[in-house]
Amino acid sequence: MPTKQLFQFDAICHEYKLGNVTKCVLNNISFQGSAGKTVGVVGESGSGKSTLAKILVGLLKPTSGKAIIKGVDCHDNRAQTTKLVQMLFQDPESSFNPRKTIQWHYEEALSIHFPGKNPLWIKHKIAELLESVQLPLSTANRYPYELSGGQKQRAALGRALAPKPKLLILDEPLASLDVPLRKQIIDLLLKLQREQNLGYLFITHDLSTLKYIAHDVAVLCEGNLIEFGTASDILSNPKEGYTQRLISAVPDLIPRRT
Ligand SMILES: Nc1ncnc2c1ncn2[C@@H]1O[C@H](COP(=O)(O)OP(=O)(O)OP(=O)(O)O)[C@@H](O)[C@H]1O
Ligand SMILES: [Mg+2]
Structure with a gap:
């Protein structure tokens, strides 16, 4: 719904250049998220999750396509979007x-x-x-x-x-923490989301965490968006074999949010 929409990826493609070699790491990615909701992003290592996050926070300019926050292009008007979005990384120390x-x-x-x-x-x-x-x-x-x-x-x-900020990008924020601490931080994130109507883009390898926190889920595979939908649909009834394999590889560490 346009009024509730907080951010949007619109046909994002991204290539990294290494000398003479060009490597395409994101291919025509489009999905969106709303205020007060969490979009989980999953995919194997190297599937392009962090690249997507860096584009939304304005650290990288996509080769083509647009990343938009509250209707404003993150690159054409970075001064405006930079207040709206913040990023949290795996290793807070660094x-x-x-x-x-x-x-x-x-x-x-x-x-x-x-x-x-x-x-x-x-x-x-x-x-x-x-x-x-x-x-x-x-x-x-x-x-x-x-x-x-x-x-x-x-x-x-x-x-x-x-x-x-209106949007927090969380790139594996729990990866360096043990399971009880993960649960504490997730509960804190859920509380802050309720209180401040924050939107989250939550990148993780841990699907049991996504079951707990995500409203929608985007599945990336080698730079392609292979599934996007509600967390309950994708996590309980994955259509793609790749998603099924990701899900079956994960033990259920945290009970599902009701
Ligand atoms: N600055 C860069 N220059 C060249 N290639 C890069 C650069 N950053 C990332 N890549 C490549 O782009 C691809 C996607 O990387 P990205 O970091 O977005 O993946 P990821 O899904 O976040 O992986 P992980 O789960 O391991 O964090 C990988 O093949 C990676 O090697
Ligand atoms: Mg990453």
Whole structure:
């Protein structure tokens, strides 16, 4: 439905150039997602998931086709879409400067997106962001290496929320966490989605997580979109053999959301 639509891939093709060699990694990809909903993206390693994410966040320009957020082209008007979308990576450690505190990282994100705000406003905002990701205020004074894996991913999530994005791209955000921690972060993501009507593009190899969090699922195979539909249809009744193989390879770690 056009009014609810948050983002859209429209006939995206992407080629990487390695010297004289051109490699096509995305071929005519079209699908969309809505505010307050999660689109899961699955596919074998190298199927093009992260490339698609980088196109939507504006880090890569597609060879052809358009990536659109709230009706705005992510590349023609990147200044407009950059506030709307944030990305969370598999390894939160690498997204932090190890010599700087969490407070420094939050201040940096806030001052980019809300220039000219006074120090008191920033202090309150940092407290609000830490609370939203269920971290104590004292986390602000800590260095990334002083946090556990789960705390680090929460801290990265809080920073991603600083510009008040409408869309979060989550590229394997749970891969470095053990199963109980995964469940905690998923529950936090679901809570934030409800509270802030956030849309998620959730990339994972773990289909048991998708059963829990995704409303729709896109299946990529060697750069082609081979299935797109509701999570219940695709996960319970996959049409393609490739999807069936992906699903049958995964143990059910987390019970299905009702
Ligand atoms: N900067 C780059 N230059 C050249 N080729 C690249 C580049 N980045 C990715 N590729 C290639 O593009 C293809 C898709 O990569 P991509 O990272 O999008 O896959 P992926 O589905 O995210 O894989 P994974 O599940 O392992 O993270 C792969 O064959 C990869 O080797
Ligand atoms: Mg990837």
